[in-house]
Amino acid sequence: MVIDSHQHFWNYEPVKHSWIDDNMAVIRCDFLPSDLKKEYDANGIDGCVAVQADQTLAETDFLIQLSNDNDFIKGIVGWVDLRSENVDADLEKYSTFHKVKGFRHVVQGEPDHNFLLRPNFIRGISALKKFDFTYDILIFPHQLGATLEFVKKFPNQKFVIDHIAKPYIKDGYFDGWAVLMQEIANCDNVFCKLSGIVTEADYKSWTPQQLTPYMDLVLNAFGTQRIMYGSDWPVCLVAGNYAKVKGLVTNFISTLSEEEQKDVMGDNASRFYNL
Secondary structure, eight states: OOEEEEEOOBOOOTTTTTTSOGGGGGGOSOBOHHHHHHHHHHHTOOEEEEEOOSSSHHHHHHHHHHHHHOTTEEEEEEOOOTTSTTHHHHHHHHTTSTTEEEEEEOGGGOSOTTGGGOHHHHHHHHTTGGGTOEEEEOOOGGGHHHHHHHHHTOTTSOEEEGGGGOOOGGGTOOHHHHHHHHHHHTSTTEEEEEOSOGGGSOTTTOOHHHHHHHHHHHHHHHOTTSEEEOOOBTGGGGTOOHHHHHHHHHHHTTTSOHHHHHIIIIIHHHHHHTO
16 A cells, blocks of 8 residues: 655645745645545555644644545644643543544744753653654754654654655755764664655755755665655645655665565555554
């Protein structure tokens, strides 16, 4: 089964989605399951994991409703306030919805480089394992040091790094990112998504050759059992259509064995998220 491990839905609202700047104007509109299903039918995708794009409980409820109405949405990465004193009650509530697999916080937007290490956030993360929830790590490279310390605190918690930690590919930033990604990969409970890569390069002029060193690093560090394909649709549309984004990954892994390719394109996501 081919699984897209990372995509989003939204009803576009200018204030809520203010992160969609003028350079991304092409995605200033609604993106719903009916739109994505057309892409999946055209590109041989069997199912997906829908990931939060807004930090509200209403966002998690929105994704649950969409998943109830669309069988191809196999799992949900929602949002709860992991810093809240009520986090246990929220987690218990969402544990009753079988498609809710885990949670995410937009850590990349936090001004504190050490946000992941705040005591109240750590307390919330420590509650996830009881409910068998995963956690998606959304960060920029300058937060990788804190991330390494963070994941070491929870060796039994399932983590996945979104968008290969968003290296500044457009600026040619590599070495500092690479060293810390290799260190984090030594923690065998941490996975990594081959997603969101094209949008870290120049939207209009990126080439597969430019992106290959970053994907090579991730493949060599995490191995074929701990990386997973994700489109980051519809955000990816600012830098290419769905087929182009999928093709970047399928062409990159084409020299792997058939079994390894199946792992990257769906089986790892199914195992990680218990789809």
